[in-house]
Amino acid sequence: MAQWRCDIRVSWRTQLFSLLVHGALILLILLSPWPDVYAPIWLVLMILVVFECIRSQKNISSRQGLLKLLGERRVEWRGREWLMLKNPWMPRFGVLLSLQQVNGKKRCRLWLASDALGNEDWRHLRQRLLYPQSADDGDG
Template identity: 50%
Template sequence: MALWRCDLRVSWRSQLISLGSYGGVMLLILLAPWPAGYWPAWMTLLLLVLFECIRSQRRITARTGEVILLDEERLLWRGHEWQLRHPVWMVSHGALLSLRREKRKGGLAQAMRSSRQRLWLASDSMSVEEWRRLRQILLNSRPPGPEKPG
């Protein structure tokens, strides 16, 4: 039985923060006092930051779709069952889940993909009611991990 279910949308706040951060770094590269012969160095740095910015935007847009929290330690996302690796890191506008995929099916291509993911669940990627319910579940659940004897 699912404790929580949500169809994630693109987080506009995450996209704006990412664009602002990379834009600031690009501005620093452009405004830095470079010696006259160093234009290939700053142009290379600028291109690297630009490509990383594009990659970041694509990763943010890829974090959409249905997420189902099965219990305090397991969830379904992208057609796979994931297990929470560490305690959930929460702030008022989002939650960071460190996930590990246990079962690998689908041949070599699937096995080559990473079995660990970090999933940022931003509050603006879901409805207010869904965010409140998720926060309530995550704040009231025990942290995942082995039980301590005692």
């Protein structure tokens, strides 16, 4: 039985941050003085940054769906059960979960930005991760 569950949405702040970082890199490449002999390198760098920006936006968009905390450092995400390998890193604007699939070798790092959840869900998630022993007290 899940101790906590929430439907995770796309994080607009994370998408904006990614766009700003990639945009700054593109501007840096465009505004840097490049000798003519480095034109192929300039073009390859531009293509790489643009494709990395697209890949980053797709990754951010794919991090949505139902997340359940099951207890004993277990999480259900995308219909699979995962173990938390490390204690979650929790700055005030997000949570980073290092996960490994139960009965498998697949690992992933799941970044949950604070704007991807409602305020109440965000507070409950942080409480459950900070104080896992109080999760058995039955409020939620």
